[in-house]
Amino acid sequence: MAEIDRSAIEKRGIPAIELMENAGRAVAEETVRFLERDGSSRLRDMMITVCCGRGNNGGDGLVAARHLKRYGAEVQAFILPPKRDSNYNREVSANLKSANEAGVSVHEASEVTEELEVRTRSSHAVIDALLGTGASGKPAGLMRKMIQAINRSNKPVIAIDIPSGLHPDTGYRSGVVVEADLTCAIGLAKKGLLAAPAKKLVGELRVLDIGFPKDLLIP
């Protein structure tokens, strides 16, 4: 997936910000479909919490948050702060600004606060944009605590690309893991999502077209 992403951006000239926009918008559309599937619930009456990591998975989450706000939901996002002496990458920074400008209330979370706990429990759904294909090893530190808070919410969880904590290649977990009801895989379903141990953690699986050239996806 990393190679497909790199080729799309560097060899085919598709801007990374465009891929992130396509990913987040498609996640928002799937979220609406999923939450309104019973025919009586409406997104505009809902409160959604988006939990974002500091990488591109979190960037996808910020874009999804902005589109869900545009569809009429009340949306709040929490994002892990950048590492000390560094900043978010260009696409994440741009989408942080756009989300704020669109009226999404975005909080930088340096700990799991009472506010985050209350908010996730009182939301209609929570979006897991913490860890995607850039995950390595057991979720540690604040990442681990945020995963636990998402699971404690007892609300429908929509995971972007991979339920955080699930190994993208094997489908096994080595520590805490998000238990998703819907997983929106970006571009292709990662191998781990299809493995037997992942079935209960992935929930419904949808594969989203975010504009990768078709010949890169089919070897």
Ligand SMILES: NC(=O)c1ccc[n+]([C@@H]2O[C@H](COP(=O)([O-])OP(=O)(O)OC[C@H]3O[C@@H](n4cnc5c(N)ncnc54)[C@H](OP(=O)(O)O)[C@@H]3O)[C@@H](O)[C@H]2O)c1
């Ligand atoms: N071009 C695009 O915009 C595009 C295209 C396709 C997909 N995507 C999305 O981007 C995702 C990949 O983005 P990415 O490569 O930036 O990686 P990521 O999945 O967003 O994760 C990277 C972040 O996770 C942290 N991390 C990794 N393992 C951890 C652990 N065990 N415990 C705590 N923190 C951990 C890293 O922390 P450190 O900084 O401390 O290392 C890093 O900040 C995909 O899954 C997909 O959602 C974006």
